[in-house]
Amino acid sequence: MAFDIARLIGFVVLLTGIAVPLGLYMARVYQGEKTWLTPVLAPVERFVYRVGGVDPSGEMPWTVYAVSLLLFNFACFTILYAMLRFQGSLPLNPTGAVGMSPALAFNTAVSFVTNTNWQAYAGETGVSHLIQMAGFTWQNFISAATGITVAIALIRGLIRKESRTVGNFWVDLTRTWLYVLLPICLVLAVVFVSQGVVQTMAGSVSATTVQGATQTMSVGPVASQEAVKVLGTNGGGFFNANSAHPFENPTPLTDLLQMLAILAIPAGLTFTFGKMAGNLKQGVTVFAAMAILFALSVGVMYGFETAGNPNLTKAGADQVASVTQAGGNMEGKEVRFGITDSALFGSVTTGASCGAVNASMSSMTPLAGGMAMLNIALGEVVFGGAGAGLYGMLVFAILAVFIAGLMVGRTPEFLGKKIGPKDIKLAMFAVLALAAGILGFAALGVSTPAGMAGRLSVGPHGLSEILYAFTSGVGNNGSAFAGLNAASLFYTTTIGIAMLIGRYLFIVPVLAIAGSLAAKKQVPPSAGTFPTDTPMFSGLLVGVVVIVGALTFFPVLALGPVLEQLLMTAGKLF
Template sequence: MPPTAWLQFAMLATVLLATAPPLGRYMAAVYGSDDQAPGDRVFLPVERAVYRMCRVAPDGEQRWTGYTLSVLAFSAVSFVALYGMQRIQGSLPLNPTSMPGVTDHVAFNASISFVTNTNWQSYSGEATMSHLTQMLGLTVQNLVSAAVGMAVMAAFIRGLHRRRASTLGNFWVDLTRTVVRILLPLSFVVAVVLVTQGVIQNLDGHTVVTTLQGAAQSIPGGPVASQVAIKQLGTNGGGFFNVNSAHPFENPTPFSNLVETWAILIIPSALAFTFGHMVRDRRQGRAVFAIMSVILVGMSLAAMLLEQAGNPRLDPLGVTQAATGEQSGGWTEGKEVRFGPAASGLWAAVTTGTSNGSVNAMHDSFTPLGGMVPLVHMLFGEISPGGAGVGLNGMLVMVILAVFVAGLMVGRTPEYLGKKIQATEMKLVMLYLLAMPVTVLGLTAASVLLDSAVASQANSGPHGLTEIMYAYASGANNNGSAFAGLTSATWWYDVTIGLAMLVGRFLLIIPVLALAGSLVRKGAAPETAATFPTHRPLFGGLVIGVVVIVAGLTFVPALALGPVVEQLSL
């Protein structure tokens, strides 16, 4: 890889390591304090006004069932409100280009997508959504859907830490604090930085200009920076423009690309340290962060090196793919020249490891193995470091599974943070682990047998299979990125991918909260010489092995028929 690619990778790692621990400590104080939290003088009056308006009793805690019902009720109301706004947007203000109402199946899919923090888009944003829908509908959901995931994470950690209790906190308080104290302040700062780099922020419609060739071109305007900031920080990913973060109005410079990559990673990474502080054992937080980092670095380097290596079919033709002073080298099809193959590969690995579906290159144009990296990263379960809140939930589920496996291997009672892991917990872990694979493989199999679904593919054969499997993996993992070779704005794909998004969101959140409800009632088992240490490198290696084996046993046959066969054909 060229030195600039290594430099960007090193800068990203350095800034992330410097900022994640203090942010994690701050978020632990936000979620862990009942009496005082950072910024009370500024934030507490706002929160109290919200509680009064919504008639919330902030001192009343909820059992896991009440917490779950609150999550589902809030998400259902959000879906109905967003769907209705899209359908009637033609009659609403802030619509300078007179966008009509969104069609029923596209509105259904988009509403589920943004409410589940997926942000899968089967439409072109600048040609479909009005400014009001973008701001009041989609951007608001970027905030609150991320906050829901982080609230569930806080409840799960309380379930792990509390002893012989019955409640997990108050969903409405966790949701409000997340938005007011974490997401809004960070979004404001990142939006201002992006504006300085050229990301647009206005309420203009389309401006018609004359190109150098004398043709007329329509240039869209809109409130872009405010949406881009929270779509990255909240690991949402849905863009204002159809080509997402490859558009120069969303991501104009290499520096904005670095800032946005940091924004995608900072909250999920910091939450590992939040976990350590909230359970009063920082070693556990550092261990979880290390596990996430090993997987993320491995996948990132794989994507960067594979795309930088180029296409072997071009070598016999005398086409140089080496990096020089005049070119970035590597495989440049479908990539922006201002980023190049390595930065595009890094972005793909980062966004698919964080359930952030934004793209700065077209994944459909990646080399077969280069395109397999983001696909596999999603199939790991989006845990490295995963989406805002939900990624840590998934990693902790994997940790509990690894504890159980370790107990079986060495004959010790499985324990984590002093809590015994028994049959009830393992049944819930299995429900969590099975929901996504069954959805992805089942819907992929149905699609390849349906003629109308196959007709939506831009390619046949192994690459076409990869396009379909990627779409359902993206939906079921609440990622939202697309391989870009599949026409998904059809009844079949809008409905089935919408269902996959619902499964990936709520059939994972419900087992997590039930698991928290089971663990919170348990007392602490005293640590003895037989207690398996869960903060050491040996256990970290075991967790990584469990992640790889679970995904491998489930998806290797399908991957062998898709990207692996395609790579061998080169």
């Protein structure tokens, strides 16, 4: 127990140690300063602009930035959709995957373009190697880079004075994948292979087992995808079991690196923000708020998973930790990770909008699973997605200064920018779009036969399965209570739309806020200015995030995970 807690604290220390230098490096990258990779990569960067036919020198107003982003993402969606439909006729298909149906291809293409990586297809057999590489690995880079560009544009909106522009989308996009994602992924992928993650163009390998049976094992170009799956907070596994699969996540070391990679960019961007704002404490304040929420989540998930499932104890299983076993609720978990690494991974992947899992979320004890769901429902700001976490949290920061302004009767300011009614309306629109998407679709799911037919479980867990699916879709997370039949027409269609709502009805208002703030004057701080670089602001930010999330989602969480936990304790089965 004490050892486990020491390990959890060690994780946060390691994360901070990585996030600070990475965040400062990223600030240099986006401000166009020279980095140690510049001599090698600058010629490549120029080549990309020339071949891509884009002008890297032009600054864009928020509208052009948004249109470029949307058109680019739409082009990616169209190409990926076509590839999925016709993968049966395309090369690099050793396992003979067949073309997807229109609904499934729509769902899958949206999923990877929006950084969700919700997977309604079967990992091992549903897609070819070509799709895994030129489809999913490609979009894992691009969707993460897209999210980061939005965060950078918002930072520029906050720090620029009376400016019409928020940056150049193509430059931000290219620098993200070229200077940040690709170098780290190359190193990470090689380390993964050294630990046993497979990387081959073959489709499967066979063995004659000790007992004489034939075992066919799916393999493929996994390590290269695994690296960007985690670093870009994508989360779509090469295999169905995702990071629980030993070929994706073979050792405790790969597990640790995956968790650190998931949070590195979301955490690092808070320091990028502080650096670019010229006051590192602004970034530290946001980082601290995220870390507080993260610690609460880890505590809840670790506590309930260690306590285990009383129904299994009653059946005769021993869940008590000892020197020879880690104990706890081991249904759906791997022995090499045990409870500590599974609970930590669960918090990491749902706090960040990653969605990779190293254990079955559905088989977790109800409140641990509910905590995972709440992490997503809070708006993916517990570090959050690559870029999405920071811009989500900055939206909450704008709401927080607004609330603080209401309390003292002053016009709210953030980084010297007066927050006007238009900015608040845009921020509220983004937050409400998420909540309305999650609750609206979940209501549709539980009130239609098609929605109810997809459940694996009945009782409160059945509600949790449906609620989790739409929370995950709108939150662009991609993890699941995987008992749900996500491949049905109802769920492929509705979750596809949910993912689009969660992504673009948030990104466009955020870019609009960036444009609105960039155009404003910067007013010097006065005696009435509420400082946003203090522990008190971290606390206020946590409060706003929790209150918005709790008020919105507590009623339905009470009917799902909370009720199930009570019934589990009472021994009621479904």
